[in-house]
Amino acid sequence: MLKLCNIKKQYPQFQLQCSLEVPKNCITALIGPNGAGKSTAFKAILGLIHIDGGEIELFGKPFCALTPQDRTRIGTALCNSGFSGYLKIRDIVPILSQMYPEFDKENFLEKCRHFDLSLDKKINDFSTGMKAKLKVLLAMSHNAQLLILDEPTVGLDVVAREEVLDMLREYMLSGERSILISSHISSDLEGLCDDVYFIHEGQILLHEEIGTLLDCYGILKVSGEQYNTMNQTRLIRKKKEIYGYSLLTSDKQFYLENMPELTIEKCSIDEVIMMMTKGEIL
Amino acid sequence: MKLIINHSSMLPIYEQISGQIKDKIIHGELIEGAALPSVRILARELRVSALTVKKSYDILEQEGFISTIHGKGSFVTSANQERLAEEKKREVESELEHAISKGRSCGMTDQEIKELFHIIMEEL
Amino acid sequence: MKGLLIKDWKLLKNQGRFFIVIIMISILISLFGSRTYSGFTTSYLTFALSMFILSTLSYDNYDNGMAFLLSLPISRKIYVKEKYLFALFLTFGFWLIFFLIDLLVFSIRYSSRESLQILCQSPVYLALILLFLSYSIPLHLKFESEKGRMMSFGILGLFSLGIFCIVRLGMLAALQQILTESLSMIIGASAVFCLLSFGISYRISVKIMEKKEF
Numbered sequence: 001m002l003k004l005c006n007i008k009k010q011y012p013q014f015q016l017q018c019s020l021e022v023p024k025n026c027i028t029a030l031i032g033p034n035g036a037g038k039s040t041a042f043k044a045i046l047g048l049i050h051i052d053g054g055e056i057e058l059f060g061k062p063f064c065a066l067t068p069q070d071r072t073r074i075g076t077a078l079c080n081s082g083f084s085g086y087l088k089i090r091d092i093v094p095i096l097s098q099m100y101p102e103f104d105k106e107n108f109l110e111k112c113r114h115f116d117l118s119l120d121k122k123i124n125d126f127s128t129g130m131k132a133k134l135k136v137l138l139a140m141s142h143n144a145q146l147l148i149l150d151e152p153t154v155g156l157d158v159v160a161r162e163e164v165l166d167m168l169r170e171y172m173l174s175g176e177r178s179i180l181i182s183s184h185i186s187s188d189l190e191g192l193c194d195d196v197y198f199i200h201e202g203q204i205l206l207h208e209e210i211g212t213l214l215d216c217y218g219i220l221k222v223s224g225e226q227y228n229t230m231n232q233t234r235l236i237r238k239k240k241e242i243y244g245y246s247l248l249t250s251d252k253q254f255y256l257e258n259m260p261e262l263t264i265e266k267c268s269i270d271e272v273i274m275m276m277t278k279g280e281i282l
Numbered sequence: 283m284k285l286i287i288n289h290s291s292m293l294p295i296y297e298q299i300s301g302q303i304k305d306k307i308i309h310g311e312l313i314e315g316a317a318l319p320s321v322r323i324l325a326r327e328l329r330v331s332a333l334t335v336k337k338s339y340d341i342l343e344q345e346g347f348i349s350t351i352h353g354k355g356s357f358v359t360s361a362n363q364e365r366l367a368e369e370k371k372r373e374v375e376s377e378l379e380h381a382i383s384k385g386r387s388c389g390m391t392d393q394e395i396k397e398l399f400h401i402i403m404e405e406l
Numbered sequence: 407m408k409g410l411l412i413k414d415w416k417l418l419k420n421q422g423r424f425f426i427v428i429i430m431i432s433i434l435i436s437l438f439g440s441r442t443y444s445g446f447t448t449s450y451l452t453f454a455l456s457m458f459i460l461s462t463l464s465y466d467n468y469d470n471g472m473a474f475l476l477s478l479p480i481s482r483k484i485y486v487k488e489k490y491l492f493a494l495f496l497t498f499g500f501w502l503i504f505f506l507i508d509l510l511v512f513s514i515r516y517s518s519r520e521s522l523q524i525l526c527q528s529p530v531y532l533a534l535i536l537l538f539l540s541y542s543i544p545l546h547l548k549f550e551s552e553k554g555r556m557m558s559f560g561i562l563g564l565f566s567l568g569i570f571c572i573v574r575l576g577m578l579a580a581l582q583q584i585l586t587e588s589l590s591m592i593i594g595a596s597a598v599f600c601l602l603s604f605g606i607s608y609r610i611s612v613k614i615m616e617k618k619e620f
Contacts, residue, residue: 027332046477048620071479081473084417084465091416098409099479148477169326191329211334215294256292260387266292 001026001146001178007044007054016040016202019054022146022180027172029189029210030182031269032199033277038182041199042150045180046076059145072100075144077135079151085124089117089134100142108141115163128155136164140171147171147179153188161185165192186269190214196269198276205276218252219271221245221263230259237279248275283319287328295330300338307347307358308366318348318356410480410488414462418496421458428455432504436511449531452504456497456535459489460555463546473620482615486547490608493539501532533600538562540600540607547614 002022009016016037022028030038043049045056047063056063059070083092089112096103112119115133123131136152147168153161165188168179183189189196189210196213198206208217222230223244234255237248248271249255252264267275285302287295306312318324321339325332339356342348350356385395418425432451466472476482505528512525541561546554572581584592 025332043473043620046473048473048476050619068479068481068484074477074479076474076477078474078477081470083474084413084471085469086417086420086465087413091413095409095412095416098412166326169322169329172332173320173322173326192331194331194333209333210331211294211296211337214289215296252292264292266290 001059002045002180003055003057004041004045005055005057007041007056008052009040009044009049010052011040014040014202016044018197018199018202018204020197020204020207022178024176024178025172026195027168027179027181027193029193029196030180030199031184031186031189031196031273033273036199037202038199039150040202042078042148042180042182045148046074072102072142073145075139075142075147077139077147077149077152079132079154082131082135083123083138086122088122089119092138096138096141102143103141104143108137111137111141111167129157129160132156133160133164136167140167143175145175145177147177147181149179149181151183152181153183153185161188168192186273190269198273200277206272212250213269213272214266216251216253217267217272218249218255219265219267219275220247220249220252220255221265222247226262230262232282235282237275238282239275239279246275246279248272248279283324283327285324285328287330296334296337296341299324299328299330299335300341303338303342304345304347304369308369312358314358314360316358318358320355407480407484407488407491409478410485411492414465414488414492417462417465418458425455429503429507433507433511436508437515449504449528449535452497452501452531453535453538455500456493456539459493459496459539460542460546460558462492463489463543463554467550470620476620482618483612486608486611486615489543490604490611493543494604497532497535497539501528501535504528530596533596536600536604540603544607544611544614547611547618 001024004018004020006019007016014035014037018037018041020028020030020041030041032038040049044051045058058066059073061070083095093105093108096108097105109119112134115130115137117126117130117134117137123134126134132152132155136149139147139149149168153164156164168181169192171177172179181189181193193210195207195209197204220235221241221243225244227238227245227247231254234249234251235247236250239246248267252266255262255264283303283306285299287298289295291298293301303312303318312318318339319327321332321335325335328335339348339350343350343356346359348356349359382395385398386392390398428451466475475485505525508525508528512520538558542554542558545557548554549557
């Protein structure tokens with residue numbers, strides 16, 4: 001559905017260089033710390049910036065060959081940009097009807113009612129959570145095949161977040177759809193995404209299926225002596241701790257079977273990010 | 283489908299899913315020909331990745347418990363008594379492995395474990 | 407593009423009350439104002455209202471809104487096209503409203519000959535406003551709203567300075583003579599010049615937008 005082949009973007013203090021792919025019927029997550037390049041990658045996909053190298057392919061077509069018609073198949077929600085705050089939902093509906101032939105007005109208005117989004121209030125007067133929900137609803141309102149969501153759950157409380165995530169799961173039930181989502185809140189992604197790209201300082205450091213990440217990756221907590229005597233072949237990162245080291249492994253099964261005396265834990269995406277960012281490369 | 287996933291368990295999620303579905307088939311909760319929910323629907327219910335569900339369905343298909351018809355979905359295949367028995371044997375095997383490794387790890391010798399095994403067998 | 411037009415229209419509707427007040431003022435000035443000011447005032451008001459086009463650009467840029475707008479299924483060219491079209495509609499539309507108001511009021515107040523004299527100035531102001539927009543819109547697109555606005559007015563100031571110099575240097579009489587001699591030709595040339603600059607401005611704006619990154 002979407003392919004980034006070795007795209008490059010040079011800024012004075014930063015360079016983005018990455019490749020990623022969002023297959024059909026897949027929810028792909030792009031995670032990383034602030035300033036890692038997530039927004040830059042999204043901007044490149046949406047044509048907001050020009051790339052210095054590499055190719056972007058959407059729906060099987062090269063980026064420059066995309067027609068406005070093709071672009072109606074994309075639904076976007078950006079975390080720091082949206083419709084002018086001086087507009088109301090009632091104002092936006094006719095705008096979207098004109099721009100997107102498949103805009104489903106009844107469904108959209110129904111969803112707005114469901115989430116208590118007043119049709120006659122200026123968007124500026126919405127709370128952060130309501131603005132976030134509105135952005136996601138807008139992205140999903142016109143039968144888009146590809147959703148590009150930049151931090152869609154930021155500013156939402158736990159209940160609202162789960163509602164939005166469930167909306168996304170429901171969205172995936174019909175048709176051939178894909179989602180590219182970036183988020184800081186990793187726990188959301190664990191219950192939603194199919195695969196994960198971890199980006200740091202403009203480079204993709206990790207790409208795994210979420211199943212592999214949760215099932216095979218693990219954190220080992222070892223003392224100094226244990227570290228020196230153990231098999232280090234399946235370790236990816238090492239971090240100094242008070243008790244010794246915490247280690248990130250991509251094959252915790254190996255250690256579970258061969259060194260069961262070690263403290264081995266499942267790891268969450270958050271912990272993987274921490275270790276990949278702060279840990280020493282092995 | 284009523285499946286319970288333990289996210290804190292060391293057992294991979296796809297194994298938990300396939301294991302629980304297998305159990306249901308073996309114990310007759312899922313009868314022959316019963317339709318399994320689609321991958322995405324189950325993924326949504328369990329709040330896990332669709333690829334994980336697909337993996338467990340693939341395993342079940344490989345082991346002959348279900349068959350997938352493209353475009354229609356996945357269905358429970360006819361009960362194969364031999365296979366069910368094999369499955370039960372496998373369960374016993376893994377439980378014995380678990381017990382033996384536990385014994386070893388708390389310092390019992392192989393001789394002691396064997397003796398204990400015979401004692402219990404006679405008692406039962 | 408229709409969607410964009412609807413958006414800008416809705417944004418301006420928010421200022422609807424302001425427009426009505428302006429129209430009311432215009433009517434009052436036409437009815438009761440002194441003769442020397444009649445034509446100029448309404449033209450000035452048209453100018454003020456055409457500035458709203460620039461304000462839609464500000465609305466779009468406000469709070470990083472452009473990023474989202476450009477992610478919609480429109481090309482940058484369409485975005486610029488819509489702005490220019492909207493500019494034409496708005497400017498011409500308001501100019502026409504004020505022109506008709508003036509026509510009605512002056513025909514009541516003054517003799518038809520005097521009315522005609524005053525009203526002849528109106529198309530000139532329309533042309534000047536289009537000229538102003540021709541260089542303001544690209545400036546606003548290239549630079550941020552604040553800077554763009556300052557630069558537009560800066561150029562207007564320079565223009566005024568130019569006229570001031572002409573008057574000071576005593577060239578006004580010469581200018582007036584040229585005007586009266588070949589009036590129709592000058593009118594024709596000016597009209598073409600204004601339309602041309604609007605067109606060139608459009609091209610420049612498209613280039614600016616296509617290069618810009620958000």
